[in-house]
Amino acid sequence: PAGSPEETPWAPFAALGLLGLVGWRRRRGGARVRGAVRGRAARVLALLGIGAAGLLGGGCDVDPFCTNCVDAGPDTGPIDSGVDAGVDAGVRDAGPPDTGIPDAGPDGCLEVEICNEADDDCDGEIDEGIDLQTDVNNCGACGAECAPARAFGACVDGTCTIGTCDVGWFDLNGDLEDGCEYRCLPTAEDDALCDLRDNDCDGEVDEDVLLDEDPTNCGSCGRNCRFAHVVSPRCDTGTCTFDRETDCETDFYDIDEVVENGCEYACTPADPATEVCNGRDDDCDGMVDEGDPEGGATCGTDEGLCSTGVERCVDGALVCFGAVTPDTEACNGDDDDCDGSVDEGNPGGGRNCGESVGTCELGREVCRDGGLVCEGDVGAVMEECDGLDNDCDGSIDEGNPEGGAACGESRGECVAGALACRGGVLVCEGGTGPTDETCDGEDDDCDGSVDEGNPGGGGSCGTDVGACLPGTRQCMGGSLVCVGETTGGAEECNTLDDDCDGSVDEGNPEGGASCGSDVGACSAGSEVCVGGALICSGATGPSVEICNGADDDCDGSTDETFDFDNDLNNCGDCGTVCSFSRGVAICDMGSCELAGCETGWVDEDGSAANGCEYECDFVGAEICNGRDDDCDRVVDEGLTAPSNFCNPNGVCAGTSATCGGMDGWECVYPGDYEETEVSCDGEDNDCDGAIDEPFPTLGTVCSNGVGACQRFGTVECAPAGDTVQCNAPPAGASAAEACNALDDDCDGAVDENPGSLIPTVSVGGVDVMIYEASRPDATDAAQGTIDGYACAQAGVLPWTNVTWGEAQAACQALGAGWDLCDESDWQNACEGAASCDWSYAASCTSSQPLTCNGEEYDASGAAGDQDALFPTASGTFAECYSVQSGGGVIYDLSGNVKEWTRTERGSPDVHAIRGGSYNNVEDGRRCDFDFTVGDDNFAFLNTGFRCCRY
Secondary structure (H helix, E strand, C coil), X not given: CCCCHHHCCCHHHHHHHHHHHHHHHHHHCXXXXXXXXXXXHXXXXXXXXXXXXXXXXXXXXCCCCCCCCCCCCCCCCCECCCCCCCCCCCCCCCCCCCECCCCCCCCCCCCCCCCCCCCCCCCCCCCCCCCCCCCCCCCCCCCCCCCCCCEEEEEECCEEEEEEECCCEECCCCCCCCCCCEECXXXXXXXXXXXXXXXXXXXXXXXXXXXXXXXXXXXXXXXXXXXXXECCCEEECCEEECCCCCCECCCEECCCCCHHHCCCEECCCCCCCCCCCCCCCCCCXXXXXXXXXXXXXXXXXXXXXXXXXXXEEECCEEEEECCECCCCCCCCCCCCCCCCCCCCCCCCCCCEECCCCCCCECEEEEEECCEEEEECCECCCCXXXXXXXXXXXXXXXXXXXCCCCEECCCCCCCECEEEEEECCEEEEECCECCCCCCCCCCCCCCCCCCCCCCCCCCCEECCCCCCCECEEEEEECCEEEEECCECCCCCCCCCCCCCCCCCCCXXXXXXXCEECCCCCCCECEEEEEECCEEEEECCECCCCCCCCCCCCCCCCCCCCCCCCCCCCCCCCCCCCCCCCCCEEEEEECCEEEEEEECCXXXXXXXXXXXXXXXXXXXXXXXXXXXXXXXXXXXXCXXXXXXXXXXXXXXXXXXXXXXXXXXXXXXXCCCCCCCCCCCCCCCCCCCCCCCCCCCCCCCCCEEEECCHHHCEEEEEEECCCCCCEEECCCCCCCCCXXXXXXXXXXXXXXXXXXXXXXXXXXXXXCEEEECCCCECCCCCCCCCCCCXXXXXXXXXXXXXXXXXXXXXHHHHHCCCCCEEECCHHHHHHHHHCCCXXXXXXXXXXXXXXXXCCCCCCCCCCCCCCCCCXXXXXXXXXXXXXXXXXXXXXXXXXXXXXXXXXXXXXXXXXXEEEEECCCCCCXXXXXXXXXXXXXXXXXXXXXXXXXXXXXX
């Protein structure tokens, strides 16, 4: 319609249209916008808005709107009162006729072109000025509204796109149909915080956390890489680890290469870090005193009975192996303590000798000429009666010396006795002497008179208690009798002791008759004698009436003074007290009633029996605080626990937050959780990512015992879980010491006095080793490395490739008398008691080339003849031994290894070699074959030795 708003009946609706448009604009600035105003109502408002151009002028910013949209159904606004007056020219009805706003007349041209495929402004052009490429209400076509869900639309080149999402919403899938579909509140610009949340709202959780390399979130959130004594733990492809060469704390090392226990080995390296013999790991390689540091030197002395040995590092100290050590000097004519003196200091002497019993005196033992003698003692004599032990037998005056003669007299009760030695003097014993006269009809004092002087008589007798009077004792006919006493009678109620028993009026004399009344609570009593008179005792008299169902005042009426209808303390009956917990009580017609409750308490269940039973102050919705906030008798119900509230590591893993009442939300960790780790149990008790970190020695090597008794294990958690223990087995049982480089008797010393440990057989007074000499640490597969002294064992490889000087030194190191065997003594041992040609157990004068280890024996079975060294007394050559005259046997004198002797051949530096070896023919292994000699510097793999003690 033409004309201004003031000139048409549309003016009020134009204003309404303006308000509608402004209101729509304001909603577009809010959090949620959903398209434009729709339907015919929208078109009407739009037209009214155009009709109100004067009101909208002056720069009012109004969003585009729809004026020619097809209705989806009947309009819901005002209804026309009739049919339109004419055909609309600019706005076409899509449904029922408009109602509620009457047409003024036929429609005319609009001032502004709208997008409806019509010439609204009658200028001959259709929809001119409408940009279908950018208009969000007509994007690509008229009426094509660009309004994605939860977003501001943007029309780009005629295509609807998502411009800006509403606050808290994001478009992650790029799908226009669901608009900004992802609800999320951003808290950071990236997702570098490992909290299982999408902090940057990109649809991914914790994607910026480097779980493969972040040591604080290694493999999963909260998994903090921690190891005992590791400075810089690392995360390698999601696994916690560290560099054992660079990441350990100072003075800690990873010896066992087990990642879980970190740098478990505490060690401060020495300066320089070179291993010395001190029981410490100087180079911090996990081994103590390895390689026998500082060992190998000669030790001990060869003075007296002693001989030198070789130092070896054992248990942190240098121990002298193979030495014969000084012993305590004994009285034997030898220098036992190896100080150059014999029997000095009176060894074994100085003790008392003889006897010190009685009159005897001790002497002193003195070492004389290798034996002990007693000097300065005093001996025994015949016993006398003098209080002394003259014969030194431990008894004084035994046998009654000088006693036995008669003594004393016989009269009256007296009898004669005999002399006896008592206390060093003679006394008269065995008789009966005079005693004081007694009233017995006998002459006790042996004076010829009987019971003279009234013995025992004259004193008072009887009693003076009560009415009684005493008499006097008289000795009459050998007995004492009471003369002149007064006795008592029956007791009466008179305050007197009539029966003289010390008690007055006992037994209630003359009493017992009934007395008093039996009405009501009263009861009768009986007469009792008190103070010499009879009184009524035990009767119950009247008292003040109380509420108890009894006639207390004995007047014939019961509880007559009480109001049972109103008395709170006796409501309806005696003792019925009206009282309700936290309530106000009354007594109404003999019944207790609940009249009200105290402040803060309610009678929630409606029962007076438990009074006002529920305490509650309503505060609102339930929260975790240990209170019934909503007064529904349930505390902290229906609550949702917060996520990521509890520690996810160690024993804490899987713990969810629980409501702890007044303490609020809390994490109830399992019973083995510890705020500071103190338990040793293979668990991360303090949930810090490290296991048993207070116990850095876990897994290290430990042992029980020393020497051959030593048993090894590792340090583990003790059963109590508060410390560590060594799981090594108990120390083994000790054995007799043997010459084998082991501490067999577990006393901390190895092969002490080795000469005493060598098995020998006596041959013509010379002790000959039963087996070929071997190194102390030899085995059946290796000759060993320890030198310095020789051993002799069965089943080990003998000591070969040794010079004559080395062999002699090894023999002499065994102690006094030990040396290489003389050639003649060696041959005597080989020939044995049967004068054998070879060292064969039987038929020793006949050829038996395979009985001993020689050139004829093929050691391997491979092609060709393979000769080899065998262990001593090998079972392969079980008959290779010589039998001696005493029955003992000596092994391997023929074959296996040639043996050095101490016999010179032609010059001091050439010595005889006997016995033949594993690569000599049988004739070269004969006992009498003496053609082999060697320069003292000669050493070969088939040449060894045997020792003898002279």
